[in-house]
Amino acid sequence: MVCLNMQQKVNGMKVLAIAPYEGLKELITQLAKKEKLDITTEIGDLNQGLSLAKAAKKQGFDIIISRGGTAELIQRELSIPVVEIEVSGYDMLRVLTLVKKYPGKTAIVGFEQIAEGAAAVCEILNISMSSYKVKQEQDISAILENLKSNGYQNIIGDAVTIKMAQSAGLNGILLTSGKESVMKAFRNAEKVYGFYQKIKETYSLPYQLIEQSDLGIAVYDADKTRIYSNSLFNEQVTPNMQEQLQELLGSQVGEKHVYLLSDAEAHWKVLQEQLNRNDEQITVFKLERLAVNEKNQAGVLTSIGDEKRNNGLTFLSKNEKVQKIFTFIQNSKQVNSCIWINGEKGTGKEYIASYIHASNMHLNSSYLITFDCELMTKETWLDWLSRLDNGKKTVFIKNIEYLTIELQRVLYRFVKEHKEECFFIISCSQNIFAKIQTGEFLESLHQLLSDVSFVLPPLRERKEDIEGMASVFINEQNLRYGKQVVGLRQEAKEYLEQGNWPGNINQLKQTINNGVLFSNGYYLEIEDVAEVMQGEPAGVTSDLTLTGTLDEIEKSIIQKVWLEEGKNQTKTAERLGINRTTLWRKLKE
Numbered sequence: 001m002v003c004l005n006m007q008q009k010v011n012g013m014k015v016l017a018i019a020p021y022e023g024l025k026e027l028i029t030q031l032a033k034k035e036k037l038d039i040t041t042e043i044g045d046l047n048q049g050l051s052l053a054k055a056a057k058k059q060g061f062d063i064i065i066s067r068g069g070t071a072e073l074i075q076r077e078l079s080i081p082v083v084e085i086e087v088s089g090y091d092m093l094r095v096l097t098l099v100k101k102y103p104g105k106t107a108i109v110g111f112e113q114i115a116e117g118a119a120a121v122c123e124i125l126n127i128s129m130s131s132y133k134v135k136q137e138q139d140i141s142a143i144l145e146n147l148k149s150n151g152y153q154n155i156i157g158d159a160v161t162i163k164m165a166q167s168a169g170l171n172g173i174l175l176t177s178g179k180e181s182v183m184k185a186f187r188n189a190e191k192v193y194g195f196y197q198k199i200k201e202t203y204s205l206p207y208q209l210i211e212q213s214d215l216g217i218a219v220y221d222a223d224k225t226r227i228y229s230n231s232l233f234n235e236q237v238t239p240n241m242q243e244q245l246q247e248l249l250g251s252q253v254g255e256k257h258v259y260l261l262s263d264a265e266a267h268w269k270v271l272q273e274q275l276n277r278n279d280e281q282i283t284v285f286k287l288e289r290l291a292v293n294e295k296n297q298a299g300v301l302t303s304i305g306d307e308k309r310n311n312g313l314t315f316l317s318k319n320e321k322v323q324k325i326f327t328f329i330q331n332s333k334q335v336n337s338c339i340w341i342n343g344e345k346g347t348g349k350e351y352i353a354s355y356i357h358a359s360n361m362h363l364n365s366s367y368l369i370t371f372d373c374e375l376m377t378k379e380t381w382l383d384w385l386s387r388l389d390n391g392k393k394t395v396f397i398k399n400i401e402y403l404t405i406e407l408q409r410v411l412y413r414f415v416k417e418h419k420e421e422c423f424f425i426i427s428c429s430q431n432i433f434a435k436i437q438t439g440e441f442l443e444s445l446h447q448l449l450s451d452v453s454f455v456l457p458p459l460r461e462r463k464e465d466i467e468g469m470a471s472v473f474i475n476e477q478n479l480r481y482g483k484q485v486v487g488l489r490q491e492a493k494e495y496l497e498q499g500n501w502p503g504n505i506n507q508l509k510q511t512i513n514n515g516v517l518f519s520n521g522y523y524l525e526i527e528d529v530a531e532v533m534q535g536e537p538a539g540v541t542s543d544l545t546l547t548g549t550l551d552e553i554e555k556s557i558i559q560k561v562w563l564e565e566g567k568n569q570t571k572t573a574e575r576l577g578i579n580r581t582t583l584w585r586k587l588k589e
C-alpha cells in the first residue's frame with residue numbers, strides 16, 4: 001500500500017471547499033492554513049454550491065469538500081469526488097448546550113444522520129428535546145407547520161431546514177460544524193485524493209474522451225437514479241428533457257432504441273442502451289443535439305411580496321410585558337391601524353416593527369420602507385414622500401421625535417391621504433407628551449399615528465431575557481466567525497445581569513459579539529464580557545451603600561471596584577492600593 005506523506009498530498013491536491021455559511025468558510029480557511037493545505041473556500045448552498053462545483057471542475061480542482069444537502073447534490077450531479085463534512089457528536093453537543101438557554105420550545109429536524117445522532121446525544125445527556133426525521137426535502141415544511149402549531153419556536157437543523165423554518169416564522173438555529181468535523185473532512189479528502197489519483201491514471205484517457213464527447217451521456221442504475229453524466233449533459237440537458245428520459249427508463253429491456261425528443265430549447269436524437277454491470281441492468285443514454293430553438297426571453301418577474309415572510313423573525317422574550325405586546329401583535333393581525341412604539345434607544349423598536357410587518361401578511365403590503373427621521377434631510381423627506389407609489393406598503397417612521405414642525409405638518413397630510421394603502425408604524429425614544437406640551441410636537445399628528453401604542457421596556461427591566469438573547473447573539477457570531485461558543489459561564493451571566501445597560505439590547509449585542517470574537521473557549525467567561533466593556537461594565541449598578549458601619553461601607557467599595565474590574569483580583573488590588581492577599585481576605589469576609 002502506498003502511503004502519501006503530507007508534502008506529496010499538499011503539492012498534488014487541489015480542493016474547493018463549499019461552505020453553506022460565512023463562519024464555516026472562516027473556520028476552513030483557518031484550519032487549512034494551519035494544516036498547510038491549499039484549499040480554496042467559497043460560500044454556497046444547494047444550486048449555488050452546485051454552480052461553484054461545476055466551475056471548479058472545469059478549473060481542474062480534484063476534490064470538493066461540502067456539507068449536507070449541497071454535498072449530496074454535487075455528488076449526484078457531477079463526477080468530481082465530494083467529501084462531506086459530517087455532523088459529529090461534538091457538533092451536536094455544542095448546539096444542544098447553546099440552545100438549552102433559548103426561551104421557548106425547541107425541536108431538531110433533519111435527515112437520518114442528524115435526527116438519529118441528536119436523539120442519541122439527548123438520551124445520553126438526559127435532555128428532553130423532540131427530534132424529527134426527514135426522509136425527503138418535501139417533508140420538511142409539513143413537519144415545521146405541525147411543530148409551529150404545537151407551540152415550538154426554535155428549530156435546530158441544517159441550512160435547508162433552518163431556511164424553511166425561518167420562512168415559517170420559526171427561529172432557525174443552524175447545526176454548525178466544529179473543527180473536529182472539518183479536520184476529519186480534510187483527512188478524508190487526502191485519502192480520497194490518493195485513491196482517486198490511482199483510478200485517474202488508469203482511466204484518464206477513456207474518461208476524457210467521454211467527458212469531452214459531442215454527445216450528452218448519462219447512465220442510470222436499476223433504481224432509475226442517475227449515477228453518471230458528462231459535462232455536455234450537465235450543461236445542456238434541461239430538467240424537462242431529463243424528466244422525459246426518466247420516463248423512458250425501465251422500458252425496452254435488452255435492446256437499443258432511438259428516439260426524437262424535444263423541449264423548449266432544442267430537439268435531441270436520443271440513443272438508449274441497456275448494459276449489464278455486476279448483474280445489475282444499467283441504462284445509458286447518448287444524446288445528440290439537433291437544433292436550437294429561440295430562447296424564451298420573457299421578462300423576469302420579481303416579487304418582493306414574499307420576501308417579508310422570509311425574514312425569519314421570532315420574537316423571543318420571557319418578560320411578561322414584552323410577551324403581552326407579542327400576544328397583542330399576534331391577535332391584531334386584522335387591524336389596519338397606526339402603531340406607535342415607544343422605548344429607549346436600542347430596546348428593539350425596529351426589530352419589532354419588522355416583526356409586525358412580517359406578521360401582517362393579510363394586509364398584502366408588498367414591502368417595508370423605513371424612514372429614519374434622525375438621519376434624513378428635509379429634501380430627502382419631501383422627495384421620498386412625493387415618489388412613493390400607490391401600492392400597499394408598510395411605512396416605518398423611525399425616531400419621529402426628530403421631525404421638524406414643518407415636516408410634521410407635511411407628514412400629517414401624507415398620512416391622512418394615504419392611510420388606506422399604507423400601514424404606518426412609528427418609533428420614538430423620547431417622552432413625546434413632554435414635547436407636545438412644549439409645542440415641539442403636534443398633538444394632532446400624535447393622535448393620528450397612535451391608534452395603538454405600547455412601550456418596550458428597557459433591558460434593565462427585562463433582565464430575565466439577557467441569557468436567552470446572549471445565546472441568540474452567540475449563535476449569530478458563531479455563524480459569522482466560525483466560533484464554537486456554547487453559552488455564558490454562570491459568573492459571566494450574573495455579571496451581565498448586574499448591568500444597567502443604558503444602550504439596551506444594542507449594547508448587550510455589542511458586548512456579546514466582542515466577547516465571542518475574542519474568546520478562545522466554549523463558554524464566555526466573565527473576563528470576555530467585562531474586558532470588552534473597558535472598565536465600563538454595562539453601567540454596573542452596585543450602588544455604594546453609604547449607610548452602615550465603616551466595615552460595611554468598605555466592603556461595598558471593594559465589591560464595586562471588584563465588579564468594575566471584571567472580578568480580576570490583580571487589577572482590583574492595584575486600584576485599591578492593597579495587596580492581593582488582603583483583597584482576597586476582605587472579599588471572603
Ligand SMILES: Nc1ncnc2c1ncn2[C@@H]1O[C@H](COP(=O)(O)OP(=O)(O)OP(=O)(O)O)[C@@H](O)[C@H]1O
Nearest residue numbers: 315316344345346347348349350351352429505506
Ligand atoms: N427580541 C430580540 N431578539 C433578538 N435580537 C433583538 C431583539 N430585539 C432587538 N434585537 C436586536 O437588538 C438591536 C437593537 O434593536 P433595534 O435596532 O430594533 O432597537 P431600536 O429600539 O429600534 O433602537 P434605536 O432607537 O437606537 O434605533 C438590533 O441589533 C436587534 O436586531
